Amino acid sequence: MPLIARLILGVVGVLAVAVLLAARLLTSGIGASYVQIEREAAEHETERLVNALEIEARSLGQLLLGWAHWSELYGYVAAPSAAFRAENLQPTVLVPSDLAWVLVIGPDGHVIDAIAAPATKGAAPDLSPLKSPSSPLLRTLTGPIAADASQCGVARLGAENFLTCRMAIRDTAVSQPPRGVVVIARRFDATLIQRVKAESHIDFTLAPPSGPAVSPDITGSPITSPVFGRASPVIRSTPNTLEVRHAVSDLGGGVFGELVMSLPREISALGRSSLAHVGLKLLAVAALFAVALVFVLDRVLVYRLRKLSGEIDRIWQQKDWTLRVTESRSDEIGHLAAHTNALLAVIGEQLRDLELRATTDSLTGLANRRAFDERLALALRRQQRTGAGLGLVMLDLDSFKSFNDRYGHAAGDHALQKVGEVMRGAAARATDLCARLGGEEFAILLEDADSAVVMNVAKHVRFTIESMNIPHKNSQHGRLTISIGVALHEYGEDGESFYMRADAALYRAKEGGRNRIELAREGLPVVIESPGNTSRI
Ligand SMILES: Nc1nc2c(ncn2[C@@H]2O[C@H](COP(=O)(O)OP(=O)(O)OP(=O)(O)O)[C@@H](O)[C@H]2O)c(=O)[nH]1
Structure with a gap:
């Protein structure tokens, strides 16, 4: 194989390995950065979603203030009257406020009133489990509560999910201790989810708990929410999306469900296309470099060696030992040429001597x-x-x-x-x-x-x-x-x-x-x- 072909193969081989190594280093280095950025983005999105849902809870809490600071209700808790109930505690009162149900609990923890409103297209929720003193949800709702702060959270009743807020009932006109607790609930249904999606621009679903934890690719930093509890988003990555699941606790601190988001891996996609772009440029530069290197090596080595070999060939063909090779630089090839000329001189001298002896x-x-x-x-x-x-x-x-x-x-x-x-x-x-x-x-x-x-x-x-x-x-x-x-x-x-x-x-x-x-x-x-x-x- 000619020397130049060997050189080309060598240079192309070395550069190919270098480019592959560089591409691998870049991919792993930048890939790790992208994963980090995506993780932070997923955490941020989860936090934004939790905040958007909290806004819903705060809006319900605001509504609850009217109920809890309602003097007539304060009086009604002490002495329930049929007239008050007939006038104020009816399903028709709840519908304009988009409430699903209201619970009025007396100071001793027994349910005084449980009013349910029907959904726009559907039946009213069944509140009978709440009337049983052994109901875990009731126990949560009647549990200790701060005197003048509402407590919100999610709860499941029957087959429906609700966003609920509870607050001690007090008469703001007179300085009296709180009396009983009022609980209001709004459906955590498709309408609410749609509203949150529209306001937050985050696509998500509320899913039941996924059972035993599967090993995540990444676990994000914990997010603490007064409404949804404390949990870390679990992030699993597929080639094109990040699957984020964030556990939500119910009002009593138990497992309620998971907020599920599917985030497109735009950064990775961008990174991949940038890497491909950089890779192509790298390849182009490597190819140019290879051509330049081969050219330089050809000029510095191969061309001179080829010329030297051609001159030696010509001398050999002509058998004219008085001819000399012309390479004159003082490097290794120059030394080779000088030695060749010295050998030619010796050969010429010896042949002349032999010729002389023979004649x-x-x-x-x-x-x-x-x-x-x-x-x-x-x-x-x-x-x-x-x-x-x-x-x-x-x-x-x-x-x-x-x-x-x-x-x-x-x-x-x-x-x-x-x-x-x-x-x-x-x-x-x-x-x-x-x-x-x-x-x-x-x-x-x-x-x-x-x-x-x-x-x-x-x-x-x-x-x-x-x-x-x-x-x-x-x-x-x-x-x-x-x-x-x-x-x-x-x-x-x-x-x-x-x-x-x-x-x-x-x-x-x-x-x-x-x-x-x-x-x-x-x-x-x-x-x-x-x-x-x-x-x-
Ligand atoms: N010293 C010496 N003698 C040589 C050499 N080569 C030949 N001879 C001698 O030369 C002589 C030649 O003798 P012949 O051919 O008989 O002739 P000649 O004695 O000279 O007689 P004519 O030629 O007839 O005059 C021989 O004795 C050879 O040994 C040499 O290199 N050195």
């Missing part, structure tokens, strides 16, 4: 047979193109075996080296090639040279070696000499024939007495120099 004679430093053959082929091609003269001088030390035998191999080596030096001195142009073909046999290839130049070189070598006067007692000349065959390349002639003609000329020189030069002409070597005639050269 050089180690004893004399001249070109070896292989180099000579290659150069001869090259020179022939070049000569074919240019038509310039090409000369070949073949040289062989005379009676060298006996020189070795007499003076030793080391002296023989030394003599061979001397011959090499002389040859190099005689053929010094850049295009001249001096080679040791093997043993004591040498050759000089002279490009772009006419017969005069070639002959001059041959003569110079033969004369110089003879002039060095290296003793050779076993030679007919008494000193070390050399025989030479010279050939000038003829148009169209191949390398082998050219070589053979020069070699034949050399053979003729040997045959002719050695220490001489023979020129091969059209395949017929001609003696042009012999011992004793050196002055003619």
